[in-house]
Amino acid sequence: MTALKKPQAQYLKDYQAPPFLIDHIDLTFDLLPLNTRVTSVMTITKKIAGVADLVLDGIDLTLISITVDNNAYTDYDQRDEQLVIHNLPEQCQLTIVNEIAPKTNTSLEGLYLSGGAYCTQCEAQGFRKITYYLDRPDVLASFDVTIIADEQFTHLLSNGNKLVEGKLDNGRHFAKWQDPFKKPSYLFALVAGDFDVLEDTFITQSGRTIDLALFVDKGNLPKTPHAMASLKKSMQWDEQRFNLEYDLDIYMIVAVDFFNMGAMENKGLNIFNSKCVLANQQTATDKDYHTIESIVGHEYFHNWTGNRVTCRDWFQLSLKEGLTVFRDQEFSSDLGSRALNRIDAVKVMRTHQFSEDAGPMAHPIRPEQVIEMNNFYTVTVYDKGAEVIRMMHTLLGEEKFQQGMAMYFQRHDGQAVTCDDFVAAMSDASGIDLAQFKRWYSQAGTPRLIVKQEYDKLSGTFSLHIEQLAPLNQPDNAPLHIPFAIELLDQQGESVPLQFEGQPVDHVLNVTTAQQTFNFDGLTTKPVAVLLEDFSAPCIVEQQNTATELLHIMRFARSDFSRWDAQQQLFIEAVKGAIATPVNNQLDPAIITALRGLLVAQEGDLALIAELLKLPSFDTLAAEFNVIPVDQLVAVTNQFELQIAQQLRSEFLGCYQSLIDDGSVSATAVAIRALKGMCLHYLAKINALDINQLLVSTANSHNMTNVLAALSAVVKADNPLAKELLNQFDSQWRHDVLVMDKWFALQAMQGGDDAIANIKKLYDHPCFNFSNPNRVRALVGSFSHFNTAQFHREDGAGYQLLGDLLVKLNAINPQNASRMLTPFMSWRRYDEVRSVAIKAQLQRLALLDNLSDDLYEKVDKALQ
Numbered sequence: 001m002t003a004l005k006k007p008q009a010q011y012l013k014d015y016q017a018p019p020f021l022i023d024h025i026d027l028t029f030d031l032l033p034l035n036t037r038v039t040s041v042m043t044i045t046k047k048i049a050g051v052a053d054l055v056l057d058g059i060d061l062t063l064i065s066i067t068v069d070n071n072a073y074t075d076y077d078q079r080d081e082q083l084v085i086h087n088l089p090e091q092c093q094l095t096i097v098n099e100i101a102p103k104t105n106t107s108l109e110g111l112y113l114s115g116g117a118y119c120t121q122c123e124a125q126g127f128r129k130i131t132y133y134l135d136r137p138d139v140l141a142s143f144d145v146t147i148i149a150d151e152q153f154t155h156l157l158s159n160g161n162k163l164v165e166g167k168l169d170n171g172r173h174f175a176k177w178q179d180p181f182k183k184p185s186y187l188f189a190l191v192a193g194d195f196d197v198l199e200d201t202f203i204t205q206s207g208r209t210i211d212l213a214l215f216v217d218k219g220n221l222p223k224t225p226h227a228m229a230s231l232k233k234s235m236q237w238d239e240q241r242f243n244l245e246y247d248l249d250i251y252m253i254v255a256v257d258f259f260n261m262g263a264m265e266n267k268g269l270n271i272f273n274s275k276c277v278l279a280n281q282q283t284a285t286d287k288d289y290h291t292i293e294s295i296v297g298h299e300y301f302h303n304w305t306g307n308r309v310t311c312r313d314w315f316q317l318s319l320k321e322g323l324t325v326f327r328d329q330e331f332s333s334d335l336g337s338r339a340l341n342r343i344d345a346v347k348v349m350r351t352h353q354f355s356e357d358a359g360p361m362a363h364p365i366r367p368e369q370v371i372e373m374n375n376f377y378t379v380t381v382y383d384k385g386a387e388v389i390r391m392m393h394t395l396l397g398e399e400k401f402q403q404g405m406a407m408y409f410q411r412h413d414g415q416a417v418t419c420d421d422f423v424a425a426m427s428d429a430s431g432i433d434l435a436q437f438k439r440w441y442s443q444a445g446t447p448r449l450i451v452k453q454e455y456d457k458l459s460g461t462f463s464l465h466i467e468q469l470a471p472l473n474q475p476d477n478a479p480l481h482i483p484f485a486i487e488l489l490d491q492q493g494e495s496v497p498l499q500f501e502g503q504p505v506d507h508v509l510n511v512t513t514a515q516q517t518f519n520f521d522g523l524t525t526k527p528v529a530v531l532l533e534d535f536s537a538p539c540i541v542e543q544q545n546t547a548t549e550l551l552h553i554m555r556f557a558r559s560d561f562s563r564w565d566a567q568q569q570l571f572i573e574a575v576k577g578a579i580a581t582p583v584n585n586q587l588d589p590a591i592i593t594a595l596r597g598l599l600v601a602q603e604g605d606l607a608l609i610a611e612l613l614k615l616p617s618f619d620t621l622a623a624e625f626n627v628i629p630v631d632q633l634v635a636v637t638n639q640f641e642l643q644i645a646q647q648l649r650s651e652f653l654g655c656y657q658s659l660i661d662d663g664s665v666s667a668t669a670v671a672i673r674a675l676k677g678m679c680l681h682y683l684a685k686i687n688a689l690d691i692n693q694l695l696v697s698t699a700n701s702h703n704m705t706n707v708l709a710a711l712s713a714v715v716k717a718d719n720p721l722a723k724e725l726l727n728q729f730d731s732q733w734r735h736d737v738l739v740m741d742k743w744f745a746l747q748a749m750q751g752g753d754d755a756i757a758n759i760k761k762l763y764d765h766p767c768f769n770f771s772n773p774n775r776v777r778a779l780v781g782s783f784s785h786f787n788t789a790q791f792h793r794e795d796g797a798g799y800q801l802l803g804d805l806l807v808k809l810n811a812i813n814p815q816n817a818s819r820m821l822t823p824f825m826s827w828r829r830y831d832e833v834r835s836v837a838i839k840a841q842l843q844r845l846a847l848l849d850n851l852s853d854d855l856y857e858k859v860d861k862a863l864q
């Protein structure tokens with residue numbers, strides 16, 4: 001590959017403490033769209049004697065002046081993306097004035113304009129697009145911030161407490177903020193805009209009153225109560241479960257429309273993508289409600305895990321992200337259904353993380369080499385990182401885990417630390433040796449476990465032989481410490497107590513070597529083994545369980561997660577069987593019977609029943625094959641779904657009609673809507689008058705979960721109703737772009753050979769905008785991830801569409817471009833025709849003369 005530039009990688013092994021510290025920074029922003037003036041006054045201390053140069057980071061800045069202790073200073077050099085100041089005294093006050101142009105900043109990193117409001121995004125390295133600084137997380141400073149802007153920007157916000165505000169000449173005004181907590185630059189935030197505000201208060205466990213404020217675009221107040229309620233629940237939960245209380249007197253959240261991720265945990269001033277804040281029953285689905293609660297929680301929980309204790313360097317990102325994802329998962333599980341939350345988390349692991357871990361971007365949860373840090377906000381660092389924390393929780397138990405957390409804060413509050421520091425606190429507080437366990441931080445790839453079962457009738461002994469194999473793409477990995485949870489079921493479905501030679505055996509087995517055998521005795525018949533209960537470790541398990549045993553687990557396992565897991569396994573085996581032997585592409589009647597039983601009995605959590613009825617996603621199935629059989633997977637899953645729909649038609653209809661949705665957001669109503677939606681999903685495949693009436697009336701209801709269930713059912717089933725219902729939705733919702741994102745996603749999932757032409761036409765829709773990441777992901781992201789048949793067309797037109805988009809986004813917003821590139825990363829796993837076509841798109845990108853570091857890193861790895 002002949003890329004024109006080769007950006008430099010940074011390595012974990014090269015870490016060095018900063019030679020200078022910045023204890024305090026006083027920032028003044030004179031906000032204007034094209035020439036915002038930033039004045040930065042820093043208190044600098046030299047930490048390492050003999051170092052002559054202070055090397056500050058700075059990108060796209062216009063330098064105006066440098067002053068040292070109030071004297072003009074000229075002993076400096078400007079290099080590419082750096083300002084090198086020579087011969088500074090041991091201690092000094094350094095003043096730098098520079099200008100930036102928020103209006104032309106489309107990268108959505110640094111200071112930019114989002115729909116008329118100024119806002120910032122500094123993590124990971126966006127602060128250097130605002131002013132010259134030691135833009136690294138181990139430099140902790142106290143911040144004073146003065147914002148000056150036109151009076152039309154009624155709210156001038158930054159971190160911490162507002163000290164003073166007032167009027168200035170020429171229609172301008174100002175506000176001054178002070179953050180009492182020292183922080184790294186990535187947690188700095190500034191917002192200036194005209195908003196509606198929802199205010200509330202929270203009283204902490206120690207009796208302090210915290211002011212809460214949620215800033216949204218004018219007119220959006222009716223969509224804010226859920227986010228505010230989520231914030232209060234988060235604050236309370238963190239006190240109850242982790243004994244962590246909020247520290248400042250004010251907590252602000254601002255919702256903006258142009259944002260690269262979900263949200264950002266800036267100290268005291270979170271900035272959120274508006275789609276992760278705004279919700280009401282007409283415009284947001286139950287899933288949106290859940291996502292909002294979990295993201296509001298996630299950002300709040302960062303206040304301790306991330307802000308009070310932060311990362312020493314960016315290689316340690318999982319220190320805050322893995323831990324905070326674990327915390328938000330626990331929050332959702334304590335407040336809602338633990339099983340469904342676990343199912344969601346495991347789906348992310350099996351569909352996205354396993355594939356990342358097996359592909360060219362595979363990296364350990366603590367990466368060792370990075371070109372563009374923004375490329376490492378990955379499912380590996382976040383979600384596998386959370387699984388690693390969860391495994392420690394499993395090994396230690398809740399009580400010792402909380403003792404470990406307490407020790408972590410006691411040792412490191414106010415510091416920038418490493419993943420090793422976290423594990424040391426866990427191990428020291430619990431007395432549990434985690435030395436081997438730490439390999440999870442440095443080894444990439446998904447371990448494979450081969451489990452063989454043996455039963456000796458004579459002695460009543462059951463044995464599990466577990467072989468631990470290194471991931472295929474990481475053959476040199478050493479054995480990991482894997483907490484392997486199990487349950488043994490007898491023929492009646494009762495849980496058998498685990499014992500061996502008179503001693504009880506814990507249900508979490510410690511797998512630590514390449515080959516191990518675990519024995520259990522006192523059994524009268526061969527038990528059915530539930531393996532890797534609750535997905536106790538992020539591994540792939542190859543097992544011997546038969547279809548009959550899987551059905552037994554599906555009925556009787558104590559873990560609802562494992563019941564679902566067994567059902568998935570049944571589906572996966574059926575799909576694999578049908579592809580291997582194409583003549584037999586019918587689902588086993590025993591599976592249909594089991595599904596019928598679920599629909600008729602409607603026992604337990606209805607949302608779980610909905611999940612049990614769902615076939616594994618394309619990505620989950622694809623993971624089972626070395627070369628992904630695209631056409632066969634699409635054909636077999638369609639065939640299975642049709643078979644289920646036809647054979648259970650009356651049960652689906654009966655179930656749909658028997659369930660009454662009261663329109664509330666209670667867990668019961670949410671579960672009812674989930675199951676009714678699943679019924680519609682199958683029924684839409686049957687073209688009949690009574691069913692069409694049902695679909696149309698649901699699509700016309702006033703609850704977005706129901707509306708979307710009907711619409712996505714008709715779109716996915718290629719039902720002729722789709723066109724008309726989509727047009728109707730467009731005219732109803734054109735005024736609300738967030739709702740239109742759902743419409744763009746539905747449009748992108750339409751089958752038929754005009755799918756690609758349709759997407760190109762939608763680029764001209766008045767609501768579409770290439771600069772808005774939400775729009776781009778809704779339309780093209782949904783297409784590349786969920787419209788398998790059209791995206792993977794053999795003529796390469798789907799790949800061409802994505803390639804064209806990436807060329808465009810590379811210039812507008814490299815971070816978003818890089819995220820959108822993901823489906824191309826696994827190009828080697830497709831057949832010859834498809835892999836050649838994807839590779840051609842990657843090579844085309846490699847030749848771009850303005851190729852961003854973000855894309856370079858991934859394209860280069862993909863083509864290596």
Ligand code: B3K
Pocket residue numbers: 123124261263264265298299302321374377
């Ligand atoms: N910490 C931010 C993510 C920043 C991403 C920078 N590219 C949101 C979060 O994980 O809470």
Ligand code: ZN
Pocket residue numbers: 298302320321324
């Ligand atoms: Zn986070």
